[in-house]
Amino acid sequence: QKEVEQDPGPLSVPEGAIVSLNCTYSNSAFQYFMWYRQYSRKGPELLMYTYSSGNKEDGRFTAQVDKSSKYISLFIRDSQPSDSATYLCAMGTGNQFYFGTGTSLTVIP
Amino acid sequence: GAGVSQSPRYKVTKRGQDVALRCDPISGHVSLYWYRQALGQGPEFLTYFNYEAQQDKSGLPNDRFSAERPEGSISTLTIQRTEQRDSAMYRCASSRGQGGTGELFFGEGSRLTVL
Numbered sequence: 001q002k003e004v005e006q007d008p009g010p011l012s013v014p015e016g017a018i019v020s021l022n023c024t025y026s027n028s029a030f031q032y033f034m035w036y037r038q039y040s041r042k043g044p045e046l047l048m049y050t051y052s053s054g055n056k057e058d059g060r061f062t063a064q065v066d067k068s069s070k071y072i073s074l075f076i077r078d079s080q081p082s083d084s085a086t087y088l089c090a091m092g093t094g095n096q097f098y099f100g101t102g103t104s105l106t107v108i109p
Numbered sequence: 110g111a112g113v114s115q116s117p118r119y120k121v122t123k124r125g126q127d128v129a130l131r132c133d134p135i136s137g138h139v140s141l142y143w144y145r146q147a148l149g150q151g152p153e154f155l156t157y158f159n160y161e162a163q164q165d166k167s168g169l170p171n172d173r174f175s176a177e178r179p180e181g182s183i184s185t186l187t188i189q190r191t192e193q194r195d196s197a198m199y200r201c202a203s204s205r206g207q208g209g210t211g212e213l214f215f216g217e218g219s220r221l222t223v224l
Contacts, residue, residue, distance in 0.1 A: 004151075006151070008149070032211040033211075034211045034212070034213075036215075042217065043113075043200060043202075043215035043216055043217050043218055044152065044200075044213075044215050045214075045215070046212055046213065046214070049211060049212055088151050088152075090151075090211060091211070092211060094211075095157070095164065095165055096154050096157075096165060096167075096168070097142075097154065097211050097213065098154065099144075099151030099152045099153070100151050101149070101150050101151050102149075102150070102151050
């Protein structure tokens with residue numbers, strides 16, 4: 001079983017839609033939860049970072065962590081064409097960080 | 110520097126040759142990570158350093174892979190006797206603090222192709 005499971009998509013939505021991206025994990029020791037955005041032919045860039053459980057909001061982006069269910073989510077409100085990218089969840093204990101396979105998102109104008 | 114710098118950006122080599130990939134982290138960043146990313150996959154952990162000390166090398170696939178960071182700044186990932194299965198994007202990332210919080214800043218990567 002993989003440490004982190006993420007639906008690879010692809011996901012295609014119209015501009016302005018709410019996007020929901022999710023990951024599940026198996027290791028209950030994970031404390032750090034991140035979402036990275038990766039544009040084509042670029043390195044991943046940190047989008048959201050959460051320590052332990054709870055919600056975090058930054059502009060149009062909201063990250064949620066439910067440790068009891070071992071489930072994390074990223075919501076994108078009012079999606080824009082510039083949000084088109086691959087979104088990677090990542091998590092770990094502070095020594096190693098495990099990444100999901102990434103979900104490819106296209107926002108259609 | 111302004112960001113994490115990796116070189117070479119592209120490397121094509123023949124099977125059996127050794128290759129060295131270089132990473133120059135963001136100035137002042139304590140932790141440095143090496144990841145390997147296959148097409149359509151997320152980054153896979155290889156190894157990481159705090160300053161010059163290699164803290165965890167459990168992700169290195171076999172003993173042909175090694176990494177060093179002798180002065181706590183620039184790091185080199187070396188692959189000896191390359192094989193075709195080593196072909197991938199190799200990514201370096203750095204982080205401000207030691208211990209790791211996941212706030213990793215990635216470089217553009219070095220794409221290795223082994224013929």
